Amino acid sequence: MRVPFEQLQSEFNRVLLSLDFTEEKAALLAATFAENSRDGVYTHGLNRFPTFVDFVNEGLVKKNAEPLKEYVFGALERWNGNLGPGILNARICMDRAITLAKDHGIGCVAIRNTNHWMRAGAYGWQAADAGVIGICFTNTIANLPPWGGLDPRLGNNPLVMAVPRKNGHVVLDMAVSQYSVGKLNLYKSNQQKLPLPGGYDKDGNLSYDAAEILESQRLLPAGFWKGSGLSLMLDLLATALSQGNSTAKITESEKESNVSQVFICLKADHNEHTAQLVEEIIDYAKSSRPVKEGQSVLYPGENALLTRKKSMEEGVWVDESIWNKVLEM
């Protein structure tokens, strides 16, 4: 079923206020959860909201914690998230990285002791909305075996790259597993077979079954050895720059909390010429003849905009049982 965006947002807001979030924090959290569903990232919008509430109630997410700057060197900063809500910490860090880029051309904020930021791409859109190039990534609990290994030792560490664009920002939001955990959960709950192998079953065979893969915790890295290497590097960077928890440390707990993240922004000069160059690249990609007649090549972020438009016109799609759960909270 579909519900109006405003209703989704206000229900989230109501629940968050009842949990004793401040008005300002509740509003920002509610907006982000609602926007995530609005843009089609249901797994990190409505669907994840009840888990977020559980984490708050269990004290894994500290609702009143504020992030604190711990170290500054030029255009590089290190912050402590003090286990506050990942969304709020990430918003603040990306804001700070945007300011650093506007002041220094480039800037980086690394944060430790933070929590799941839900939809990674949200912070790419944030940077692009501010007119700068944004790059951000997080580490996660181990859910991928490194290439050549059997046991999960790497996170699927989502990576975001965003470029501002007048007619719709270009925003890549990818976990380094072939399928994100969110996507696997969606296939599992729909009892659909994956279009391509997404990981291994418990006997080490490649599998199209999302439930089997989530059970084995052996997701397939995107590009096999390439995704495996990329995951390790992102964990190294996030951990070294934030001085925070690595995937190894995060995995010592059963629930994913206390992660490390990095936010980098860059300010390209020559705004008008840059805009032309961006269009040239998008147009060139789109000039590739489509594999399926009538379809066209999409740039990263294009689908989110199409879904956003539909959500605002027809309401945001919600999973009815989860929606009812939120209404009863």
Added chain:
Amino acid sequence: MRVPFEQLQSEFNRVLLSLDFTEEKAALLAATFAENSRDGVYTHGLNRFPTFVDFVNEGLVKKNAEPLKEYVFGALERWNGNLGPGILNARICMDRAITLAKDHGIGCVAIRNTNHWMRAGAYGWQAADAGVIGICFTNTIANLPPWGGLDPRLGNNPLVMAVPRKNGHVVLDMAVSQYSVGKLNLYKSNQQKLPLPGGYDKDGNLSYDAAEILESQRLLPAGFWKGSGLSLMLDLLATALSQGNSTAKITESEKESNVSQVFICLKADHNEHTAQLVEEIIDYAKSSRPVKEGQSVLYPGENALLTRKKSMEEGVWVDESIWNKVLEM
């Protein structure tokens, strides 16, 4: 056959001096080509040297050109490569990014009008040798169809991430195609079947045949839609930050010249603690039980170090026919 590293280097040096490179430039180019083969990246060491010489003779690579700084804003710089040798331009840009990171915590140098830098990873090793985290990438001529498209419109845009480490730097060096063009050429010349599909034949079927794939210019992106998106983003960043040629523009010529590149360095603080965190991550990855008994999980860059050791002890492996060609130059 194997030849001593010093001999490889001195033969390259001899040929480059005969082409009227200055002593300093010849020495740096010869060292880099020899080191690339030494570390096992034969495709961008000896094997590519004759092509480099051709490009110099054809004037696509201007041997006496020097890169020039065009724009500075804080820790972000834009340079013009003036079509000089890609290796020399990249060395200078990475050096500059290292200095910026040491002065500002983070720094970025983007360069336009440069040429193929041969082994991308070389500049990651350069950053790590200087004690900083290095990230760099380049765009290339179109050789990948975007996801959902038939015609190549994306480059395989190699991406490097490097983290310094006492017992061997961690250096990821990956093209965003499942196999690099160099790897495909290697499989082609060895008439070996690829272990996994690497692209499409001219009829659009997935293929294990490197020759067919090189012919169709339709390499498979690493991670399917993920590599496709990543390639587009790297081209957008390289082009926007350098104000240089995009893959679209590069592809207007048949030979790959005049590309755009980005070099970013970051300086993590707390050297000793950072070193411990890096070891913790590497050890954790290596604790995954190996798929094949007796083997172990390797971190990115580990194989290069093992090959380097063997090359220095037993000589650098060379393709005999290419080696003879260089000896006769």
